[in-house]
Amino acid sequence: MLKKFVDPLPIMKTMRPAGCLHGVPYFSVTMKQTFQKLHRDLPPTKVWGYNGQYPGPTFHVWKHHPIHVLWKNDLPERHFLPIDTTVHGAEKSQPEVRTVVHLHGGVTPDTSDGYPEAWFTRHFKKAGPYFSHRMYTYPNHQDASNLWYHDHAMGITRLNIYAGLSGMYIVHDENEARLNLPCGPFDLPLIIQDRSFRADGSLFYPSRPAQPQTAPTPSVIPDFYGDTILVNGKVWPYLNVEPRKYRFRVLNGSNARIYSFSLSNGAPFIQIGTDQGLLETPVRVPALVLAPAERADVIIDFSTCYGKTIILENDFETKGEKADPETTGTIMQFRVNEKLSCGDHSSIPGWLAPVPKFTHVDRTRSLKLNMRKDSYGRNIHLLDDHLWSDPVTEVPKLGQTEVWSIVNETEAIHPIHLHLVRFQILDRQPFDVDVFKQEGKIILTGPRAAPDLNERGWKDTVRSRPGEVTRIMMRFGPYPGLFVWHCHILEHEDYEMMRPYFIRT
Structure with missing residues (x-):
């Protein structure tokens, strides 16, 4: 048992630009293996970090001020965590160490979203002619929000994030700056x-x-x-x-x-x-x-x-x-135990920011969360009974508004995340799981429950609870292209509980 409260809370460093490209700040971030003291009484722990730091440095950016980030992979050839080569995307034919960075909650074009199969690795002679870096552009056309960046490589996301590949990305705007919040x-x-x-x-x-x-x-x-x-x-x-x-x-x-x-x-x-x-x-x-x-x-x-x-x-x-x-x-x-260094003139305003409601819906989809067994007898968690490799089934049109009714027939809470878009939770409603499994019919067994007060803002991840239909509403855009939606339990995401979706023009 490690002793509690013997180490001070670290404050992550702020990411600094390396320069400018055509007037846009440019950052260079290298993924490295390092050894870091995670507790006073533990020997240094092998971790992977952005710029050799776990967690990675924090980005502070401003709304409508784009940045470029060159993400570089300088990690070892071999992973230090156990890789299951029966998982799609992590087969023995693939390099063990692969990375791709996703800005979670970022409103970015698909070319900078961190698509799971757009991974890159170091240049190893044995591994072949793979890319060792990617340049992404983050437009930051979004309100003040707390985003995070993390690895999203197909089949090994759970291992790469567990190894340390995550960090905060904070968007600021003028409205937030006027609110006189603690700073x-x-x-x-x-x-x-x-x-x-x-x-x-x-x-x-x-x-x-x-x-x-x-x-x-x-x-x-x-x-x-x-x-x-x-x-x-x-x-x-x-x-x-x-x-x-x-x-x-x-x-x-x-x-x-x-x-x-x-x-x-x-x-x-x-x-x-x-x-x-x-x-x-x-x-x-x-x-x-x-x-x-x-x-x-x-x-x-x-x-x-x-x-x-x-x-x-x-x-x-x-x-x-x-x-x-x-x-x-x-x-x-x-x-x-610290004395006031200066007066606390911050405040908690009664009004923070508008959260406008949608006024119409163009399409409604019903999508189930379910499971089945694989050839080894293991559970595979699925989105609407589809594998990752199945043809794309969700093809919303750019600019259209949809309601997704997520029908959870499993016994677990699944945090469902959609790339690119932000959404609002409409409600949750219980249904008869047995009838649904046997007949495919949704028999509702209780009233609709509005989201909790602290869920009534813009979201990108929603808890879908077992035995409930969770309804969310979003407008697809502002970019067309190929994105993904998935459960954010990383073990589920890596083993088939992730699907591509395509925004058509």
Whole structure:
């Protein structure tokens, strides 16, 4: 058992441009292997990081100010985590180490979106003439929001992100700047992830599931839950804070774990934003639920807590088991022991930003989340009963608005993410799963439930709960082309719970 609260919370460095290309800032980012101290009592851990840092440096960009990023792969030839070569895209014929960067939540052309099959690798003589870099352009034509960048390589996303390939990408705009929210050293990103370690400090990731016995070795596992929580790349860190308001941009960067965050002193979070930007009005949230890839923009007021310590806790039940307060039930510690460095003149405004409603719909689709067995007896999670390699079935038209009814017949929560677009959650409604499985008919068994108050902003990832129809609404654009939608439980995404979709002109 590693001792808690012995390491300070790291603050990721800010990514700096290397120069300009035709008047547009240009960044150069290299993926490297390094060894990093993740806890005081652990030997340095082998990780992969952007510019050799885990998590990667934070991008700070402004709305309508585009940037270029040259993503370079300087990783080893061999992966240090177990690769299942029976997974589509990770066959023995492919290089072991492949990467492609996706700006999660970014409004980007498909050529810069990080399509899973658009991977690149180092130039190895044995591997053949592969690209070792990609230049992407991010237009940043979107409102202030907390995005993140991470690996998206076909068949090994779960391993590459677990190895460390993730970082924050924050979009600012003038509206947000006028709101007088906590800023500067009082505005911090929190990337929350779970990991497991061996005694020598190395990352542990299972090489096969406990069942079925027929699974190959290595084998993809149904989902991964680590027994140790890291924030910004440190195990159970602490943060010294002043008695004032702080803004925290919280990301669930875990492979599969869902969290329900709360504060040990019973104080609420004041949530001001969701995945894709600010809410219309702040919402008091006693417990903050985030599935993998979801983000929340929150304010915590420590002004009356001087001299106290407060624990950020988690009490989400995973597979019917409560979080252990000694391990996954604890996230980090706030120590309100710093004197005010200056007056706290920040505020929490009553109005934040408009979230206009859609006025019409051009098409409605019903898409199910289901499972079936593979040839080894393992579960394959699917989107509408299709494999990745099946022909494209979702072909919306550029500029049209659609409602997707996501019908979850499985027993798991699936965080569903669509690339390129932002959407609004309309409602959730229970249905008879048995009838649906047997007859394909949706028999609704209860009223429609509106999304929680803190879900009523722009989203790009939605929790689809078992036995419910989750309805979301979005306009497809502003770019045509080939994108993907998928479950953001990384083990599901890697093993077929991902589909391409095409926006036609």
